[in-house]
Amino acid sequence: MKVIHAAAPVRAQTVDTIRAEIISGALKPGQRLVERELCEQLDVSRNTIREACRQLEAEGFLVIPPHKGPTVAQLSDDEARAIYEVREALECFAVRLFVERASDEMLNRLKDTLAKLKAAHQSGRVSRMLSTKNRFYDALYSGAGNDVLHAQARLLHGRLAQLRARSLEHQGRPQSSIEEIEEVVEHIAARDADRASELWRDHIRNAAATALAPI
Structure with a gap:
């Protein structure tokens, strides 16, 4: 380096x-x-x-x-679980706010970052997946229109990046992850806040289970 x-x-x-x-x-x-x-x-x-x-x-x-x-920094399993619990609360709320508040322009931005995220996942490079996913989250939180919520999410960024990397190293997780996100965005586009939030909760719990499982 x-x-x-x-x-x-x-x-x-x-x-x-x-x-x-x-x-x-x-x-x-x-x-x-x-x-x-x-x-x-x-x-x-x-x-x-x-x-x-x-x-x-x-x-x-x-x-x-x-x-x-x-x-x-190294995280214990208990610390990782706690981080995922906070992530679930923040991101499910962000998804709900996005559905309620985001303009069509913001929705198109989210879809565009999703397309780039899908390409990153197909590359198989974890570093590219993570950097592109950061842009996806920026689009999500921008559309949610709550700066305090976004600021709280940023506080978790470092520890979450390590957990995401751990999760994405598991065989098959990159593909299942992008499929889960695509389904969420479909329901966001349909302005179905309840279903989108529910699916995002499942996405986070799947990521947590994978990150905490031995490779």
């Missing part, structure tokens, strides 16, 4: 690079990050590494104990 010194701020590139390494599994849960090694690998300063690690700690990707170096 290496940061390219281009238009984007170096710190932002550093955050993106380390985050991608965590999501891909190149950096394992519980693995300690060594500042000197990161500086050499990414060709950035120690201050940049420290700032990036603080941001990733805030996102839930790292933990930084007092007087110790950053470590990749």
Whole structure:
């Protein structure tokens, strides 16, 4: 991994690079990050590494104990279940609000991101699936029209990304996941809030069961 010194701020590139390494599994849960090694690998300063690690700690990707170096966050099964419970509450509410509030333009945006998500799932690359799914969620929460709800969802982003990656590594889950999402969007388009929310709940519970199952 290496940061390219281009238009984007170096710190932002550093955050993106380390985050991608965590999501891909190149950096394992519980693995300690060594500042000197990161500086050499990414060709950035120690201050940049420290700032990036603080941001990733805030996102839930790292933990930084007092007087110790950053470590990749790891979730217990109980913590994972709790996160999925909160995810279910937030996202089912977002689906319901989207049905009630989203304009036709927002619905078309959601459908467009779904098409891109389907292509990402067909690629078989988990990193591409996750980045594209983030755009799908941005479209969903934008259409829901509740900034507080969206902000709460962002607080879970880091830990959810790791759980999604774990779920999508299971054989057959990418295909079943996209089929579930397609069915939800069909009911969103039909403005059927009850059925869309119910199906999204099932989608999240299926994802949770897969993520918590041994590979």
